[in-house]
Amino acid sequence: MKILVLNAGSSSCKYKLYDMADQSVLCSGLVERIGDPQTGNLTHKIAPDTDKEEKIAREKVFPDHAVAIREVIDLITDPQKGVIKDIKEIAVIGHRVLHGGFYQTEPALVDSKTKDTIRKAFPLGPLHNPANLTGIEVAEKLFPGVPNVAVFDTAFGMKMPKEAYTYALPQDLCEELQIRRYGFHGTSHTYLTHRGAAFVGKKLEDFNCITLHLGNGSSLGCVKNGRCFDTSMGLTPLEGLIMGTRCGSIDPAIVPYLIQQKGMSPEEVDTLMNKKSGLLGLCGKTDLRDIHKMAKEGDESAKLAESMLIRSIKKMLGAFFFLLEGKVDALIFSAGIGENDDLIRARVVEGLEGLGICLDSKKNATRSGEERAISTDDSKIKILIIPTNEELQIALTAQEVLAKSKK
Numbered sequence: 001m002k003i004l005v006l007n008a009g010s011s012s013c014k015y016k017l018y019d020m021a022d023q024s025v026l027c028s029g030l031v032e033r034i035g036d037p038q039t040g041n042l043t044h045k046i047a048p049d050t051d052k053e054e055k056i057a058r059e060k061v062f063p064d065h066a067v068a069i070r071e072v073i074d075l076i077t078d079p080q081k082g083v084i085k086d087i088k089e090i091a092v093i094g095h096r097v098l099h100g101g102f103y104q105t106e107p108a109l110v111d112s113k114t115k116d117t118i119r120k121a122f123p124l125g126p127l128h129n130p131a132n133l134t135g136i137e138v139a140e141k142l143f144p145g146v147p148n149v150a151v152f153d154t155a156f157g158m159k160m161p162k163e164a165y166t167y168a169l170p171q172d173l174c175e176e177l178q179i180r181r182y183g184f185h186g187t188s189h190t191y192l193t194h195r196g197a198a199f200v201g202k203k204l205e206d207f208n209c210i211t212l213h214l215g216n217g218s219s220l221g222c223v224k225n226g227r228c229f230d231t232s233m234g235l236t237p238l239e240g241l242i243m244g245t246r247c248g249s250i251d252p253a254i255v256p257y258l259i260q261q262k263g264m265s266p267e268e269v270d271t272l273m274n275k276k277s278g279l280l281g282l283c284g285k286t287d288l289r290d291i292h293k294m295a296k297e298g299d300e301s302a303k304l305a306e307s308m309l310i311r312s313i314k315k316m317l318g319a320f321f322f323l324l325e326g327k328v329d330a331l332i333f334s335a336g337i338g339e340n341d342d343l344i345r346a347r348v349v350e351g352l353e354g355l356g357i358c359l360d361s362k363k364n365a366t367r368s369g370e371e372r373a374i375s376t377d378d379s380k381i382k383i384l385i386i387p388t389n390e391e392l393q394i395a396l397t398a399q400e401v402l403a404k405s406k407k
């Protein structure tokens with residue numbers, strides 16, 4: 001079975017075509033600068049990440065997503081370099097959709113109701129949802145007869161108990177404005193949970209873990225019996241940990257204080273907290289490789305940024321550990337920082353040996369792209385690194401939704 005995964009952004013579109021027989025990627029690519037009247041770029045890779053990888057680059061104007069995706073279809077079905085003969089070979093298209101709003105708890109086969117759900121959540125995902133819907137509508141036109149599945153990034157968090165997702169604000173207002181903790185990186189946390197359970201040899205419904213998706217945007221997932229029990233991000237991806245450019249959780253009273261003292265508009269405060277804060281606001285850099293270098297050279301702001309980041313992760317880890325009453329099978333590190341930064345990993349779990357969390361420093365320092373344990377063999381709680389794979393999770397979910405729809 002071939003499954004296409006599409007992630008349509010406002011001016012970009014990422015895609016991956018899977019052969020689900022062995023979960024191999026037949027081709028993948030990225031179209032950028034869609035809608036730019038001057039120029040656009042398409043990078044297409046055949047058999048990516050294998051020794052047969054072949055790259056095709058195209059520079060041309062893509063006035064809209066339809067033109068961009070038509071170009072992708074040409075490449076995928078090209079008589080010489082194509083990986084399939086006909087688009088009819090594609091069994092289903094899985095779309096990444098940021099927000100499902102208040103009521104959408106599951107991924108869904110696309111019909112007019114699903115599209116309505118995505119539309120209704122525009123105010124909650126104003127940058128992503130309109131583009132995601134465009135991707136779906138274009139796919140419906142250009143792949144006639146191929147079913148589409150919307151995989152919501154919020155679906156993981158929709159499984160949280162009410163006391164985890166409710167904010168202590170007047171409840172009629174929360175109801176009216178669909179204010180609740182949604183959580184993001186849901187597709188990644190889902191993937192990590194499934195892979196983690198398989199890694200330790202437990203059934204999903206018996207598996208408890210804390211997933212640490214640490215990248216430019218970061219969130220922690222608290223998983224009880226294979227389902228989300230809590231998560232660090234909230235109504236938006238701003239809440240929780242300190243991130244590359246986001247401040248994470250701060251005293252909410254800072255917002256009116258900024259407005260009163262500096263005469264800032266809501267949009268300016270939003271930009272300040274989302275784009276100019278976090279590691280960037282602390283030391284002028286967002287990439288931890290730069291920050292570690294600066295800290296090593298004695299830069300105090302970089303040292304503070306490192307310590308604050310670690311403290312923010314550790315505090316959330318502690319909260320989730322207590323919520324799970326210590327019954328944790330694994331801590332799972334993932335994403336750019338989680339997969340690559342042994343220093344951050346080591347400092348996050350430092351001193352936790354008494355809780356049964358024991359890091360093997362040698363394993364932690366060994367670089368690899370594989371799923372692996374970096375805890376000592378006798379560590380009660382396993383510490384794992386699992387490279388996240390949101391596209392594969394979308395493909396797997398689309399496959400599952402399709403199978404259910406045929407029953």
Ligand code: AMP
Pocket residue numbers: 214215216217244286287288289335336337340341
């Ligand atoms: P992501 O958003 O998952 O792509 O993660 C991006 C972030 O991962 C970057 O901003 C870096 O802070 C971090 N990162 C990526 N590669 C490395 C590395 N080799 N060592 C340390 N941090 C890294």
